[in-house]
Amino acid sequence: MTDSDTKMTSKEKPRILIVDDVSENLHVLMNVLRDDYAVLAATSGEVGRSYCVGGHGERTNKEVVQAICALLDELRPVGAPHAGLITPVADRPGHDRRYAIDPERISTELGWQPRHDFQQGLRETVQWYLELDDWCTNVRSRAGYGGGRLGQAGAGAGAVAGAGH
Secondary structure, three states: OEOOOOOOOOOOOOOEEEOOOEEEOOOHHHHHHHHOHHHHHHHHOOOOOOOOOOOOOEEEHHHHHHHHHHHHHHHOOOOOOHHHHEEEOOOOOOOOOEOOOOOHHHHHHHOOOOOOOHHHHHHHHHHHHHHOHHHHHHHHHHHOOOOOOOOOOOOOOOOOOOOOO
8 A cells, every 4th residue: 555665754755555345354364373263163163064254344535544644743743744645547457346344253152352443453454564664674674675665567666657756
């Protein structure tokens, strides 16, 4: 969703690219470590039954990006308002428009609930990335990732297809 090649503190103006999708956003690390839903499903669930794990927080990508921008305005006000950086882009060909899941079964049958609500989990995630910005930059550099949008045929490595640059 983001053109992460540039830092929010850089002199270049970063872009935030979004597509019109719906997804289920889950603060994965905290939920896995605390609740270990796989063990819960294996020990308390019905054999052969599938359990979807989700945060009961379906949102559009635009809503997620706007929430990230609001947090960046608060936590790293340089460049605020960050919502001004949002640039809608065309979706990838063949891309699913919906990634949300229904976690009702694991909640009702096994009692599992996410540890964090969406806003708290997103805040912790954004803080993590801001605190480890140098590490993230090094990982992207070692991987040869130039920060561009992925999944576009013919866009080239690190390119942002359709962004007009």
